[in-house]
Amino acid sequence: MDLFEKLLSDSGPLGQHKFIDNNFYMFPKLEGEIAPRMVFKGSEVLTWSLNNYIGLANHPDVRKADAESAAEWGLAYPMGARMMTGNTVQHEEFERQLADFVMKEDAMLLNYGYQGIMSIIDALVDRRDLIVYDAESHACIIDGVRMHMGKRLVFPHNDISNLEKQLIRAERLTKESGGGILVITEGVFGMSGNMGNLKEIVALKEKYNFKLLVDDAHGFGTMGETGAGAGEEQGVQDGIDLYFSTFAKAMAGIGAFIAGGKEVIDHLRYNTRSQIFAKSLPMPFVIGGMKRLELLKSQPELRENLWKIVRRIQSGLRDKGFNLGTTKSPVTPVILSGDPIEACNLVVDLRNNFNIFCSVVVYPVVPKDVIMLRIIPTAAHTTDDVDETIAAFEAVKVKLLDGTYKRAGWENVKKVVSM
Numbered sequence: 219m220d221l222f223e224k225l226l227s228d229s230g231p232l233g234q235h236k237f238i239d240n241n242f243y244m245f246p247k248l249e250g251e252i253a254p255r256m257v258f259k260g261s262e263v264l265t266w267s268l269n270n271y272i273g274l275a276n277h278p279d280v281r282k283a284d285a286e287s288a289a290e291w292g293l294a295y296p297m298g299a300r301m302m303t304g305n306t307v308q309h310e311e312f313e314r315q316l317a318d319f320v321m322k323e324d325a326m327l328l329n330y331g332y333q334g335i336m337s338i339i340d341a342l343v344d345r346r347d348l349i350v351y352d353a354e355s356h357a358c359i360i361d362g363v364r365m366h367m368g369k370r371l372v373f374p375h376n377d378i379s380n381l382e383k384q385l386i387r388a389e390r391l392t393k394e395s396g397g398g399i400l401v402i403t404e405g406v407f408g409m410s411g412n413m414g415n416l417k418e419i420v421a422l423k424e425k426y427n428f429k430l431l432v433d434d435a436h437g438f439g440t441m442g443e444t445g446a447g448a449g450e451e452q453g454v455q456d457g458i459d460l461y462f463s464t465f466a467k468a469m470a471g472i473g474a475f476i477a478g479g480k481e482v483i484d485h486l487r488y489n490t491r492s493q494i495f496a497k498s499l500p501m502p503f504v505i506g507g508m509k510r511l512e513l514l515k516s517q518p519e520l521r522e523n524l525w526k527i528v529r530r531i532q533s534g535l536r537d538k539g540f541n542l543g544t545t546k547s548p549v550t551p552v553i554l555s556g557d558p559i560e561a562c563n564l565v566v567d568l569r570n571n572f573n574i575f576c577s578v579v580v581y582p583v584v585p586k587d588v589i590m591l592r593i594i595p596t597a598a599h600t601t602d603d604v605d606e607t608i609a610a611f612e613a614v615k616v617k618l619l620d621g622t623y624k625r626a627g628w629e630n631v632k633k634v635v636s637m
């Protein structure tokens with residue numbers, strides 16, 4: 219069979235939605251400066267879908283540092299991989315600052331979070347080793363685990379007694395293979411907003427011999443007293459052997475880092491293939507990254523503002539009877555019941571008539587009868603933004619419950635989105 223013909227006969231779980239190909243649900247274009255109010259299809263919308271948690275994306279000091287460093291260095295310098303010709307004093311300085319901030323001995327910059335963590339997992343284990351990971355881990359962890367040539371065991375999301383069962387199996391299996399055990403979870407899960415049960419996982423280290431890798435993409439900069447993340451929040455930062463975060467969220471940039479003990483980070487410097495065989499981060503990302511970290515540390519009011527908005531929107535929605543699941547973080551899922559067509563109609567209504575732009579998660583990511591709207595509050599939002607959004611959510615919930623979004627003849631999804 220022709221390869222492309224086969225591919226095109228099944229567009230995949232997300233590609234199946236491409237019949238609505240006008241950039242409404244898929245590949246929408248938000249225009250204007252990154253802010254709570256942006257332009258979507260020519261109209262101003264209140265955006266709740268950007269991970270600009272502490273509002274750094276458009277912070278004047280950040281914009282200035284980005285612009286000045288781009289003017290001074292361009293986007294090429296340094297050329298080559300870190301190990302060959304791509305290292306600089308500034309890259310090393312940024313690593314020291316990151317390590318210091320997350321209370322680890324050392325850190326290594328990664329060009330992107332996704333390929334970075336895949337490659338970190340690859341560099342940590344060989345076929346004798348065993349990986350135990352949370353079932354709701356981000357795609358980049360799953361892909362990293364897929365590359366592993368040895369055994370892997372999964373535990374149901376945050377189920378610590380099941381994790382313990384897997385560790386008992388893992389110890390038996392690694393005794394035979396002569397390998398070690400790597401446990402992987404997240405600090406904050408980006409869909410549910412749940413924190414990984416880091417405290418309980420770290421406590422298991424008393425009984426079992428494993429190393430813990432935590433992806434804290436959504437916790438870095440948002441959780442903990444200083445913003446050092448979910449480990450700090452739960453008082454177990456020391457028990458995390460390898461702490462990972464991307465710069466794509468609270469840092470409003472690009473790139474990522476892994477932090478841990480000096481020896482293991484040094485080992486990773488020489489063995490992480492996606493870094494050894496790829497160009498180093500351009501200087502503006504490093505200089506701009508240091509500016510972001512400086513603001514994150516020196517302006518705790520940014521995080522306080524974030525949490526003011528988080529508390530107001532989460533308690534406001536709960537007071538109005540909305541189900542926000544079990545979130546313990548700024549990530550705010552709003553869980554409703556309805557089929558995918560109702561979900562489409564509801565989102566069209568929210569975007570076109572209430573000017574609210576948030577992400578919607580439908581089957582197969584959530585069960586068939588669940589509509590999950592996902593709100594990401596940021597420090598840049600105002601309490602008026604929150605109140606407007608809660609009022610809009612109440613209005614669409616009434617329509618969802620009275621069947622408005624089901625009724626044939628109510629603005630047909632395809633027609634509305636092709637306007």
Ligand SMILES: Cc1ncc(COP(=O)(O)O)c(C=O)c1O
Nearest residue numbers: 330331332356358408435464466
């Ligand atoms: C939990 C988690 N890990 C890793 C990544 C990937 O990071 P990056 O965007 O830097 O590739 C993401 C998404 O950005 C994420 O949500």
